[in-house]
Amino acid sequence: MSRINRKLRKMAADLLDLPQDVVFDLPRLTMIGDRQLYIENHRGVLHFSSDKLRLALSKGELEITGQELVIRTIWTEEVFVEGHIRHIEVRDMK
Amino acid sequence: MNASWIQWVRGIVTIRVRGEGMEKLVNRALGAGIQLWSIRHTSGGELLCEVSVGDFFRLRPILKETGCRLHVNGREGLPFWLVKVQKRLFFAGGLALFFIGMYLLSSLVWTIEVKGNELLSEEQILQAAKQEGLYPLQWSFRLEGSEVLSKKLAQKLPGAAWIGVEKRGTKITIQVVESKNAKPKPLLNPRHLVASADAVITHILAESGRPVVKRNMKVRKGDVLISGIYGDEAHTKSVVAKGTVRGLVWHEYNIVSPLQRQLKVYTGDTETRWYAVVGGRALKVSGFGSPKFAAYETVRHMEKVTWRTNELPFGRIKETLLEVRMDNQPVSVEEARATGLLQARADLLAKAGALAEVRSENILHEKTDNGKVYMKVLFEVEQSIVAERPLVYMQGE
Numbered sequence: 468m469s470r471i472n473r474k475l476r477k478m479a480a481d482l483l484d485l486p487q488d489v490v491f492d493l494p495r496l497t498m499i500g501d502r503q504l505y506i507e508n509h510r511g512v513l514h515f516s517s518d519k520l521r522l523a524l525s526k527g528e529l530e531i532t533g534q535e536l537v538i539r540t541i542w543t544e545e546v547f548v549e550g551h552i553r554h555i556e557v558r559d560m561k
Numbered sequence: 562m563n564a565s566w567i568q569w570v571r572g573i574v575t576i577r578v579r580g581e582g583m584e585k586l587v588n589r590a591l592g593a594g595i596q597l598w599s600i601r602h603t604s605g606g607e608l609l610c611e612v613s614v615g616d617f618f619r620l621r622p623i624l625k626e627t628g629c630r631l632h633v634n635g636r637e638g639l640p641f642w643l644v645k646v647q648k649r650l651f652f653a654g655g656l657a658l659f660f661i662g663m664y665l666l667s668s669l670v671w672t673i674e675v676k677g678n679e680l681l682s683e684e685q686i687l688q689a690a691k692q693e694g695l696y697p698l699q700w701s702f703r704l705e706g707s708e709v710l711s712k713k714l715a716q717k718l719p720g721a722a723w724i725g726v727e728k729r730g731t732k733i734t735i736q737v738v739e740s741k742n743a744k745p746k747p748l749l750n751p752r753h754l755v756a757s758a759d760a761v762i763t764h765i766l767a768e769s770g771r772p773v774v775k776r777n778m779k780v781r782k783g784d785v786l787i788s789g790i791y792g793d794e795a796h797t798k799s800v801v802a803k804g805t806v807r808g809l810v811w812h813e814y815n816i817v818s819p820l821q822r823q824l825k826v827y828t829g830d831t832e833t834r835w836y837a838v839v840g841g842r843a844l845k846v847s848g849f850g851s852p853k854f855a856a857y858e859t860v861r862h863m864e865k866v867t868w869r870t871n872e873l874p875f876g877r878i879k880e881t882l883l884e885v886r887m888d889n890q891p892v893s894v895e896e897a898r899a900t901g902l903l904q905a906r907a908d909l910l911a912k913a914g915a916l917a918e919v920r921s922e923n924i925l926h927e928k929t930d931n932g933k934v935y936m937k938v939l940f941e942v943e944q945s946i947v948a949e950r951p952l953v954y955m956q957g958e
Contacts, residue, residue, distance in 0.1 A: 538600035
């Protein structure tokens with residue numbers, strides 16, 4: 468995405484009041500308490516153990532730490548994680 | 562998402578993956594369109610996940626590429642179940658047969674109950690139902706709808722005002738509401754009403770027919786009171802004569818009334834006997850030997866053992882013998898006469914009907930002889946004097 472393109476998109480998003488994840492290809496996280504997490508728009512699993520899950524994003528990565536993490540279901544763009552989720556960190560890699 | 566029933570039908574394999582690059586394996590699998598679910602880490606650093614049978618075989622090349630090793634932990638689902646079934650063919654066949662039999666037997670009509678019929682016989686209704694294809698051991702899917710059936714049955718049975726057919730499981734209830742018709746009047750032949758005894762008319766009322774007599778007329782037995790023939794000699798019409806005719810009738814009675822009365826008297830002497838009862842049999846326990854009384858009455862009193870409200874088949878019978886003596890009591894002449902008249906009057910009213918009234922009584926002759934009172938009494942009774950006589954047509958008249 469070129470800089471002009473990105474600016475245009477941001478303008479369009481602001482003007483039309485569109486959700487950012489649709490426009491910028493960002494992940495959307497839905498969390499239910501500390502036990503369920505639904506992540507859309509990921510780019511694959513980088514690391515998975517029972518206390519840590521690292522997911523690749525279109526830009527950067529997402530790290531979920533917790534205990535007894537289980538990937539309930541995984542599709543090419545969505546993950547459904549269960550367990551005791553303690554911490555979610557988004558690392559932007561530019 | 563837990564394994565859904567579709568996945569169960571496809572077959573679920575639980576696998577354990579060992580080795581480096583397990584994340585890579587998951588990513589590659591996703592890229593190849595292989596679905597993994599319930600991915601979790603074991604304490605031994607291995608990956609436990611579930612995959613469908615078809616995907617399991619597609620996973621093999623990816624395993625080699627990523628250098629992981631796989632161990633099958635468990636199999637579940639229809640394909641594995643079918644393999645088991647193949648080994649126990651007869652068991653599976655029995656299972657299937659059981660369900661098929663259950664289904665077939667429950668889709669038969671087993672009983673038909675008919676309710677609410679009084680004039681229509683049950684057989685008649687069942688016969689009509691059979692013609693409509695409703696009978697025991699009929700397939701219930703071959704039956705028509707209950708509304709259609711009840712309509713058709715109602716057409717077949719004219720005596721029923723409404724018929725409802727209700728199916729509940731294997732039982733069919735036919736509810737019948739019969740139409741209520743007025744009772745047909747008994748058919749009567751044309752007739753006269755004639756006098757049943759010699760009498761003096763006190764009251765005459767003709768409902769149909771032509772009254773022939775009037776009040777205070779004297780009639781003989783067999784005289785026509787209300788004629789059943791209308792019209793003159795040329796034009797006649799016969800009807801059923803109806804009406805009430807009352808008249809004074811004389812009855813002569815010879816009454817004999819004794820001057821003695823026999824009375825049964827208890828002497829007060831009693832004897833008690835006990836019986837033990839088991840089931841329907843009684844065993845005498847005390848009071849053996851023939852009774853010492855010449856004449857006696859027995860009174861039995863049974864007591865049964867009860868527990869709460871239930872009667873048990875044990876008990877006892879107390880039999881009391883009461884000595885009796887016959888006493889002769891003298892009766893005065895007046896009393897004997899009154900008793901005789903009373904009996905005669907009761908007898909008279911019984912003969913002449915409930916509406917009869919004794920107008921007067923007259924003792925014609927009385928004598929006392931041989932310890933009895935002999936009387937000749939004339940009663941004047943007002944009573945119905947109607948008798949029927951059918952009209953017979955004379956041929957060739």
